[in-house]
Amino acid sequence: MMKCKDGCEFSDWELDDCFGADILCPHCMHKIIKHSDFGDRFVLTSGGFDPLHSGQITSFLKSAELARNLIVVVNDDQFLIDKKGKAFMPQKVRCQIVSMLERVHYVVPAKPSRLHDATVNEILEIIKPDFFAKGGDRNIDNIPEKKLCQDLGIKIVQGMGDDKHWSSSKFLEGWGEYYVYNVYGKRYEQVLE
Secondary structure (H helix, E strand, C coil): CCCCCCCCCCCCCCCCCCCCECCCCHHHHHHHHCCCCCCCCEEEEEEEECCCCCCHHHHHHHHHHHCCCCEEECCCCCHHHHHCCCCCCCCHHHHHHCCCCCCCCCEECCCCCCCCCCCCHHHHHHCCEEEEEEEEECHHHCCCCCCHHHCCCCCCEEEEEECCCCCCHHHHHHHHHEEEEEEHHHHHHHHCC
């Protein structure tokens, strides 16, 4: 497994125990693309993956059919806090899980310079993949990176994977209700006795 060189954004992550895809910062990923063989193509997809579910995996599988190299951007914890109030798993753990998937070649942890930036525009600008693939719940009208992709000549491919029958937020919502009622509720009652 390759990781960023000393001095890069994620060089302090201890990832030597991972045996999956390379986890790299956008700048190191750009260097790989820049020095790749002519004709090598790269597809980039992104998300929170908190927790990862089968709908997202089918999106990875379909995206991997577009190009020889699949890059998965894993959004930061702030993205999840803004979206659903809390991150279930820290970004580093989500990156490690995604890196273990067979069709994933590179994982890029998102670390936007602007707080509350819900896009991956900065990463797209640096990496400049051939394709930007989005899952079954996205269409050209709700992809905030659309204009930048058009400006950079990155082809947007929408509807990758199964329709959105799955939702990380829905999984966690159900678990939270169970946990509050069955675990926390009983523990709280025992403290009062």
